[in-house]
Amino acid sequence: MRVVIIGAGPSGLVTCKSLLEAANGDYPFDPIVLEQEDNIGGTFRYRSYEHANLVSSKQLTSFSDFRLPLSHADHLTLEEYVLYLENYANAFDLAERIRLNCKVTNIQRLESGKHQVTFEVRKDSLTSGPQIIVADYIALCAGLHVTPSIPTIPGVENVLTSRNNATIEVMPKIFHSHTYKSRSQLTGRRVLILGTGETGMDLAYESVKAGAREVVLCSRSGFLSFPKALNDFEIFGIDFKSRTPVPIDSLITNLGETAYVHPWIARSHIRWFISDFVIKRVLWLLTGTQAGCNQWVGELHPSRLGRAYVFLNKSHKAMPYLNRPYRKRAWYLEYLSRYIDPQEDSPPHTNFTVELAPFPSHFTSDGQVIFTPSKRKDYLRTSKMDIRPDTVIYATGYTQQFEYLDKASNYPSPQSADLRNIAKSGDETVAFIGYVRPGVGAIPPLSEMQTFFWISLIKKQIKTPLSVPYYHLLTSENSRIKYGVDHSAYMATLAKDMNAAPGLWDLWQIYGMKVLLCYCFGAAFTPFYRLVGPFQSKVAPQIIKTELWETITRRGVVGNIVMGLIPMLFYLTLNLLAFGLGVGWQVIGGDL
Template sequence: MTTSLPLRTSTLIIGGGPSGLVALKYAKEYGPAWERGEAPVLVEMEPELGGTFRWRGYENAELVSSKQLTCFSDYRYPLSAPDHPSLPNFVEYLKSYSKVFGLDEHIYLNTRVVRLDKVGPEGYPHRAVLRRTGRQDDSEDVVVTARRVIITTGLHVTPNIPDIPGLNAPPLPPNPVEWIHSSAYHSRSQLQGKKVLILGSGETGMDLGYEGVLAPAKKVWMGVRSGFLSFPKVLNNFRVFGTTYDGALPIDGLITNLFETAYVHPWVASSHLRWFVSDFVIRRVLWLLTGTMAGCNQWAGELPPERQGRAFVFLNKSGKAMQFINRPFAHMSALHRAFFHYIDPPLPRGIDDPTIDIVPFPERFDPNDGSAVLPPPPAHRSKETAWKSKCDPDLVVLATGYRQDFDWIGEGYPRPEKANLRGVCDTSDLSVAFLGFLRPGVGAIPPMAEMQAQFFFLVTQGKIAPPTSPENYHLLHSEQSRIQYGVDYSAYMSQLARDMGSAPGLLELWWKHGWFITLIYCFGAAFPTFYRLSGPYQSPRAPRIVETELWDTIKRRGVAGNLFMGVIPMAFYAFINILALWVDVVWTLAAPILGIRRPPKSSYASKLLNRAEEDVTARRKESLPRLRLKIPGKLSGIIS
């Protein structure tokens, strides 16, 4: 890492987590202004790289998204590595990424942004006041001006701490109950021998529940608001007709591309039909395999039925605590278990009471004895009766997430929730980007940040026009939801690829790379490497990665897995999309004849007809072989 800050830069990147590092790589390789000698600059307030993975991790924490989906498009984990590496291992991967691509010379650690202001429309409109920390030779702030700014400070920095009377808000008893936020949790020793109440049922809350049982804590409760949707990060441990299936398949790589992400008619996309159909099917398959539709082997803490699905919530992939939560509630019949059931791991030795009691989120804490005052559970979880017993913790752990503070950003800047160009930047100022501020329902943020960086550098340099097509990738949050930044991973990645011209057409893939890579693209998930097979960021490394690592994710599913998770869904969605296209074409052709207003220019069929007219014109100017090479590229821009 370098020491002396430059006073001027082409691109200032704020934050040294995965989003910042991948932004720096693309700024170095594809960013503008190198002829001016203004190298990009990344500043990180901590003494090491890694962001949340380095500074807000804890003992035994692992990635909940698979390595195949989490790592970047052209720098991969080896096949022999675990599917879900530990957080320290992932931090080492990020450091290695920085060294391999020569990023270290552009990185300034122990450097905090005190203030970011706009100083005018001239060539360097951004003025950042930077403060070096942990150094005795830098007592004064440094001012750096930049042509563009990329903010990658992330979703998990400032703890979100709700005010709970009797715990951390008035009225407080003389000896209030001890509490910490999950960001201050580091090891099981903090829970050992205590009665622990964990407030929050996200992936961190689930991890801490499991760690509490194994510490062992004297007692573990988990406070849940509306509910959660549990699914293990690895699909295994099912017993079907006497055979145990232990395929160890990461669930985030099971969704296929063809007709689910790629080649989807706009009517089908805007209706979210794919989400609702898959939810309907998956819930019934879960009932068949585990006896409950609330989640995968989830018997308590469920969401209201109308919100159980990928369209509404973030999938909770920390499933290790579920066997301890299920104990009072699981009730599969002997007949059902004879055909299908989920196999829990063996209970840990030396644990007196491995049960985690689900309780409602407390209203307050009693000032006399410090016990939690709990409301009745929500109506859809009325079977949960543990709340009737006394909940008197020694320690409360607030696994209540994080919030974003931007008090260091001056006037005139947008905020990530207001960035109207794919959640990356705003049409009012294309020199500012926010990377890593959208969260996938199931998937990973780092590859999304990579695609966002690609998108930003094309838009900010005027290489593509700001897209105006509607977006259909946001999860269906209610207006009351605290978190509004959820997206469907596959839909979002595919949308960015189409915007950039990186979404390959099938004919184009077959022509350039052959049938094998085309097959893998159809059956694979929305891996970022797929979008470097063609387009402005085409990489020579991509074909080899697809043929080896990404093929392995498909091969591991087996024949039955690819039939039920690939061929059958593709056939169904192909029928739906072809039907929508047929109706669209008939409507487009019939409207002028019947005197009905012509469909809007954004109509899918209108685009097809307009492109057909362009091809007729092109035939007069180009030879047939040249035309045949152009067709796949045009189709890839239309049918996706």
């Protein structure tokens, strides 16, 4: 069974490896990966820049059976992650399956039901004529971050530099963030950054460190800022400093919130709203603001503030520079509790400020940026400034295009893939792997679980109809991004579909109390879903007993009680109450 995989980033690699391991006499999968670049790694290699780090932890991001040593830092640089992918490909002998410099130009459906894949081979700047592979299955793994999304802003071509009202000879720069590589592109510039996602926040910090003359960061509607790891707090003058900060994406517990969730509780999303309510109050107590962790500007509208609505921004390094004009807190509250910026993120002893502003409505003919009017406090400040950037960076994300899919063949899209956003009912030979984005989490482990689901689907091991999905982030009709999911809920749903979600009794009987406690207190780590089911792994128990156990115990006794046991008992009580009401409802003839 020939499977053509488009893209040799993490999604393509894990798809290839999983297909090879799942192949048998009845399903002799024969995967081949077509990659248009000259090496593997995808976005992490070709859209990276110096000083860039993953904001998702190694515990969550690493594939289930290929881990990094305990001694390795929790968050990898992009260079380290590309090396990890290279080692992964070597460890599982994937190189012979990967064809580099192969750009897919067309995929069309044949009358036989198979797929004709047309591609060109580029070598030494020369391109071959079209080549063809006929495939039984297609896995689209090219990723979310390929085609830049660039909004139209009237007058942006008028960008120039002015100093003391005199125009100076500085070449204007206007580019998308995917072409940013080093701080030398920002040194001495007046930088306007469009977008407050993690890349935009990174670029604001990089601009400061590069010695930019001015930095303005533009936000459409705000953001929710958290550090990628829990940092230091000072309470009553006592510094609670951790030698090994806990990654923020490892804090959500399984039991009661992801595992053993009653359908009514899942449908209402009440567990998301309750956790938001509690987190906001804790943040206010510890940092003085509930807009985000020590976030004093750029707050979201209250109706959109929470994990149910947005992608958490874990690039926190620019926040001290953004906070400067807005951070105000009484001295006695500062004594009660205070958030301490990480040393590398603390502003130097200067008055440099990264200005936050709304998105530009237009640029004037002489290059002044005019911001969209707003009641936001950042607009009240920046609207009074004469801002004339010489560098405009679009950190505005990417758009998904599948121009190589033949329109006459009626191929599905990720939006029409009703089977867990992976495949379309009746058209299971085509899969979209890596085309959902978690609010808090990482795409590679989702891709691994999606691949397992697709293989199970092909092997007819998935029972249909599937349960109603309750893992999508809540969006409005005019939301730009509609493919957001809650990492934990999505992982758990796929695991249940594949009979890979372990039962508590089975865990205790087969693997013992340590693995059971890890499963209950841990986040939705992929090794948990390889303890039972069709993709059971021999190495999963040891990974859980060592690496994941260390991550959970790192929280300390108090941390596990406050962030683990208390919410777990609360959610279990809530689910037990819903279960009791559900039984009574069914007795009188109601439908769950």
